[in-house]
Amino acid sequence: MALQAFSVLVTMIMAIAHRAYGSGRGSTGLVSGFIDPPIVGICSTSVIIHGYKCQEIDVKTQDGFILNMQRIPEGRAGGGDTKRQPVLIQHGVLVDGMTWLLNPPEQNLPLILADKGFDVWIANARGTRYSCRHTSLQPYEPGFWNWSWDELVVFDLPAVFDYVYSQTGQKAHYVGHSLGTLTALASFSEGLLVDKLKSAVLLSPIAYLGHMNSALDVAAAKAFVEITTLFGMAEFNPKGEPVANFLRALCGYPGVDCYDLLTSISGKNCCLNASTVDLFLKNEPQSTSTKNMVHLAQTVRDGVLAKYNYGNPDFNMMHYGEAKPPIYNLSNIPHDLPLFISYGGQDALSDVRDVELLLDSLKFHDVDKLTIQYIKDYAHADFIMGVTAKDIVYNQVVSFFNHQH
Numbered sequence: 001m002a003l004q005a006f007s008v009l010v011t012m013i014m015a016i017a018h019r020a021y022g023s024g025r026g027s028t029g030l031v032s033g034f035i036d037p038p039i040v041g042i043c044s045t046s047v048i049i050h051g052y053k054c055q056e057i058d059v060k061t062q063d064g065f066i067l068n069m070q071r072i073p074e075g076r077a078g079g080g081d082t083k084r085q086p087v088l089i090q091h092g093v094l095v096d097g098m099t100w101l102l103n104p105p106e107q108n109l110p111l112i113l114a115d116k117g118f119d120v121w122i123a124n125a126r127g128t129r130y131s132c133r134h135t136s137l138q139p140y141e142p143g144f145w146n147w148s149w150d151e152l153v154v155f156d157l158p159a160v161f162d163y164v165y166s167q168t169g170q171k172a173h174y175v176g177h178s179l180g181t182l183t184a185l186a187s188f189s190e191g192l193l194v195d196k197l198k199s200a201v202l203l204s205p206i207a208y209l210g211h212m213n214s215a216l217d218v219a220a221a222k223a224f225v226e227i228t229t230l231f232g233m234a235e236f237n238p239k240g241e242p243v244a245n246f247l248r249a250l251c252g253y254p255g256v257d258c259y260d261l262l263t264s265i266s267g268k269n270c271c272l273n274a275s276t277v278d279l280f281l282k283n284e285p286q287s288t289s290t291k292n293m294v295h296l297a298q299t300v301r302d303g304v305l306a307k308y309n310y311g312n313p314d315f316n317m318m319h320y321g322e323a324k325p326p327i328y329n330l331s332n333i334p335h336d337l338p339l340f341i342s343y344g345g346q347d348a349l350s351d352v353r354d355v356e357l358l359l360d361s362l363k364f365h366d367v368d369k370l371t372i373q374y375i376k377d378y379a380h381a382d383f384i385m386g387v388t389a390k391d392i393v394y395n396q397v398v399s400f401f402n403h404q405h
Helices: 044-052 097-101 109-115 149-168 179-189 215-228 242-248 262-267 274-283 289-300 313-320 351-360 390-404
Strands: 055-059 067-070 085-090 116-122 174-179 196-201 341-346 370-375
Touching: 044 067, 044 097, 044 109, 044 174, 044 196, 055 149, 067 097, 085 109, 085 149, 085 179, 097 109, 097 116, 097 274, 109 390, 116 149, 149 174, 149 179, 149 289, 149 341, 149 390, 174 179, 196 390, 262 313, 341 351, 341 390, 370 390
Parallel strands: 085 116, 085 174, 174 196, 196 341, 341 370
Antiparallel strands: 055 067, 067 116
16 A cells, blocks of 8 residues: 555654755745645635535744634534534644545544534644745745744644634634644643643544554654754655655565555554545645654654754753753643543554553543543544544544533
């Protein structure tokens, strides 16, 4: 099966990025300042065609990135005058908001939530196709890609949360998958977002990555940290030839089965529809920054949730005032924040043992504010594309949200 990019470890599968002196994107059609958003966006391709209202929205971060969002304000049957509770949905690494919408309306989370009476907002992280814009930098400039998931914590999530709050006047529920859980947990631990947050749902939660059980993922993570130190910080384009070459090399590692990449990367997914996977592969993967990939690989290697390590005590001192990067202390997450955590027994990325470490860091959380769901047969992609996800996961999410007052 072709390369899957759901993960925090197709996070590592790609190791040799484009050099700092340019990306493979080129400069065609780019102009200084704001770049016009695409005429054909996620709303027209994946929402309006099913009979739902949808708005394309641009939100600017404090460091100048222009993030594309979709708003689905009501269900297919309309909403009347009822004030609807906002829900913000955040995708994982190397994909964008489209991944939530690949199944039919009755099976995908955003449209289910809209039909259940919620005001749905879909975020698209910097570097993905519709959020590849900046007020002064262009994608072919190395400075455009000089960020890791630390910047998603500090800039992207606050920007979209602030915008939703400004438009609705209400605290928002949050749903994150994979990297979307990592950035949320880090944000909550730093005291960010919590004043505009009603509750959070974390699907395939990523915080600790030390127990990944896929031979391919582990080999890629180790190689990624070693190899990318030779390259500058620029665009990491999963569709580029260097990545394909690197993957071919990894396939020679002992225990790596490249005849079934999806299982090799994310675990044995139980419930994917082949046509949905084909649709996924037509739309994904998306670019991110090399620095982001290195940061994720550091998380695997070091077994801790910390800020980006510049690899030199002096550089770390310059950035952080200390020789080692500061740790994100998850025990600082407010104990009364309602959390719903759902994880799978077959997930090679969000490994059960790593999730148990996360749950241990939440051991002082208010018991009545922490809901945990374990799904024995689920792997990483089932939470997004699984044909049974509505019955097993999404109905529970809706119920969880409805119980928050």
